[in-house]
Amino acid sequence: EFVDITLVFGMQRIACHKVILAGMCDYFRRMFLTNMLERGSQEVVLHDISASTGVLLVEYLYSGNIDITQLNAQDLLAASEMLLLGALKKKVEDFLLSHTDSVNCISIINLARLYDLKTLLTDARSYLHEHVKEVVETEEMHLLQxxxxxxxxxxxxxxxxxxxxxxxxxxSVEGRTDRFEDLMQHVSLSQCSKDFFMRSSGSTDPPKQPSLAVGNYKGEMWLCTDLNTPQWQPIQQPPFDIALYSACASPGGFVVSGGASQNISQRECYSYYAQTGYWNILPPMPTARRGHSSIYHNHHLYVVGGYDGIDLNSVEALDMRNLQWNHLPPLPRKVSFAYLAIVSDNLFVLGGFCGEWIADVHEFDSTQQTWRQRSPMPELCEWGAAVSFNDHVYVVGGEERSCMRFNPRNNTWTSLQRPQFNHYRGPSLVLNGNIVVFGGFNDDSIEEYSPLTDSW
Structure with missing residues (x-):
């Protein structure tokens, strides 16, 4: 009753009272008392706060109570920083102080540094030093600065x-070998035994067998760790309940981003490490999105397009070395469910849906930081997949059983032998020099394509 302002978080709209918002939050008090654009408006759109976080924030502003979990702590920190909610920021810090362990302490160190949480930073560093033997065995080792x-x-x-x-x-991350000489300045080799060097030089890690992971739009996932005797085991449910998320392979596992929960687009990102079975919380995307595309390359997670009430053309990249998100130039057009591939460090965005399925192809020049249009696909591919192999892009599967190859050097397409099954929404990857396409809607078949013989 007597509400006079509406807060908008993505698709979520919450009717509120200015007097309560201003009394509990300096951000809103300054907004309503100064000449900010929103002062005379009937609604305030908070683009950088997800719907799920927005609901929690409004409840907190009205009641002073909030349910902090390991899944929402980072979003709440970002929101409290934006809205100048110092008391909430302290609550989240206190929560993380009591929930630091070997699996998450490196992430917490990075988070504490990002939001200037000095007590948490000191505590997490102490935990790292005291439990370093356990921490270095976790997936988070690649996040350690x-x-x-x-x-x-x-x-x-x-x-x-x-x-x-x-x-x-x-x-833990490719490209770090050039740091060896400098880091060894902090090690006294004279204090290492002869037996240690004999063991170190004579022992090598056993070759890692490739693992395959697949999932469906409901969030169910399966893992195959032995390709010689393929058996699919369910992966422990992710720490979220979403559909229409995007997933892509990453070193040692895969990354899941965005999606929809209760028809609300999400910003959350998580990585899964196959060897340990751990899920790790990553910084949330700047933009909530579902139906988007993602790919991991050269220490970066790229997310492209998607939908959040409106179609999106934004492109964002997470640098996994410092866990910072960056905005790339937007795509020339809005698109969902596009196919992504990397050739010569350049990102290719192929096809996708924007009111209708399209055949457009765009290439992002990583040197010039610009997009350029390339030759469109020779046919529409609805719900297919793309992979890069030998400096070419292959688009396979989909409703029309597509198989076509793009040569970026001369900007030409070649139509190839079609698979037996359509693999509608089925993913694809390169394995042992061949292209493998998995399942799809109501289909559990797996097909393998040989680029050398143009045969399935």
């Missing part, structure tokens, strides 16, 4: 352990 690793090396007395820590840190 070099400065934090150096602190560990300087605090730890065992030089043999420090040598192994450096090895694990370098191996």
């Amino acid at each position: 070099e400065g934090d690793l150096i602190e560990v090396l300087e605090a730890n007395a065992s030089q043999e352990e420090n040598f192994l820590f450096i090895q694990k840190w370098m191996r």
Whole structure:
């Protein structure tokens, strides 16, 4: 009763009272008392706050109570920073102080640094130093910043352990080997035994067998760890309940982003590490989206297009080395369910849906930071998939059983032998020099394509 303002979080609209918002939140008080554009408006659109987080925030502003979990803590921190809610920020910090463990302490260190949570940063660093042996065995090792690793090396007395820590840190992400010489300045090799060097030089990690993971739009997922005796095991349910999410392979596992929960687009991102079975919380996307596309390349997660009440053409990239999101130039047109591929470090966006299925192809020049249009696909491919192989892009599957190859060098397409099944919404990947297409809607078949013989 007597509501006089509506807060808009994505598709969620919540009727509120200005006097309560202004009394509980400096951000709104300044908005309503100054000449900000929203002062005379009947609604305030908060683009950077998801619907689920917005509902929690309004409840907090009215009641002072809020349910903080490991899944929403990061979103609440971002919102409290934006809305100048110092008390809420402290509540989230206190929650994270009591929920730090070996699986998440590196993420918490990065989070504390991002939001200037000094007490949490000190506590998480102490936890890292005290439990470093367990932490380095987790998926989060690739998120550890070099400065934090150096602190560990300087605090730890065992030089043999420090040598192994450096090895694990370098191996966790490609491109770190050039840091070896500088990092070894923090290790005293003279304190390492001869037996240690014999063991280190004579032992190598066993070759890792490729694992396959598949999932459906309901959020159910399965993992196959032995391709010689293929058996699919259910993956522990992700820490979310969403549909229409996007997933892509990443080193050691895969990343899930966005989607819809109760028909509300989400910003959350999680990574799964197959070896340990752990889910890890990543920074949420700047833009809530569903029906978008994603791909991992060169330490970056790219998310493209999608839908959030309106079609999107925005492109965002998460740098996995510092966990910072960046905005790339938007696509020339809005699109959902597009196919992504990387060739020569350039991102290709192919096809997709925008009111109707399209055959457009756009390439993002990573050097010039610009988009350019390429030759369209020779036929529409509805609900197919794309992979890159030998500097070409292959578009396969879909309702019309497509199989076509794009050569970026001469901007030409070649139509190829079609698969036996349509693999409607079925994913695809490159495995052992062939292209494999999986399942699809009401279909569990798996087909393998040989680019050498143009045969399935």
